[in-house]
Amino acid sequence: MKRIILGLIIATSFSSCQKQEKVAFIDNGKVINDYQMKIDLEEEFKAKDEAFKKKTDSIGQAFQIEAQAFNLAAAKMSKKAQQEKYQELGQKQQILQQQIQYEQQIMQQAFNTEMDSVILKVNDFVEDYGKSNGYTFIFGKNQAGSVLYGEEAKDITEIVIKAINDSYSKKDNKETDEASAEDKSTKE
Numbered sequence: 228m229k230r231i232i233l234g235l236i237i238a239t240s241f242s243s244c245q246k247q248e249k250v251a252f253i254d255n256g257k258v259i260n261d262y263q264m265k266i267d268l269e270e271e272f273k274a275k276d277e278a279f280k281k282k283t284d285s286i287g288q289a290f291q292i293e294a295q296a297f298n299l300a301a302a303k304m305s306k307k308a309q310q311e312k313y314q315e316l317g318q319k320q321q322i323l324q325q326q327i328q329y330e331q332q333i334m335q336q337a338f339n340t341e342m343d344s345v346i347l348k349v350n351d352f353v354e355d356y357g358k359s360n361g362y363t364f365i366f367g368k369n370q371a372g373s374v375l376y377g378e379e380a381k382d383i384t385e386i387v388i389k390a391i392n393d394s395y396s397k398k399d400n401k402e403t404d405e406a407s408a409e410d411k412s413t414k415e
Contacts, residue, residue, distance in 0.1 A: 248363035251383040252374045255367040258349055258384060263392045265345045272338045279334065283327050290323060352391045 259265055294316055301309050357365045365383070368374040 249361050250364045250366070251362055251381045252366040252368050252377045253353065253382070253387050254384045255349075255369045258353070258388055258391070259346060261388045261392070262345065262349060262395070264348065264395050265342070268338075268341050268345060272334070272341075275334060279330065286323060286327075290320060293319075349391065352394065353387060356387060356390060 297312055297316060301312070304312065353365055356362075366374045366377070368377065368382075368384075
């Protein structure tokens, strides 16, 4: 009987000495905001937005010039001709506004699609990082409160940011090198 109890005690002590699980957390928002791919994407869309604003400003100025020309010529026109031209300008303004709204929506959808892609890449990277570094769990800290508290030693946010940006930089450099090699081969 003593041997059975001793065996149970030894078995229990071995099972309690199992490998500790490796657990950490990251600040999701910080990782995404500091991810160079997201920063580059925002800069690209900011440039597109500025070009779009310049385009809409020039369209607006052209329309204003046309409207002012109508106002100057209106005194010499009949009432019927004035109404027709006024309706024509109103329709033109409405079409221009619809076109501008449509183009804004297209740009916003493209930006949202790219941002969704960035978030998926971050999630995939964190998953791969966790697997390759032996983590059992990597939790995400965010405004919703999925991690309300975590020991600072378990916060790997900065490590993940550095790793994902290094990975992005290497990929970007590889693509640049491949493009340069293609340019050289086409020139020869």
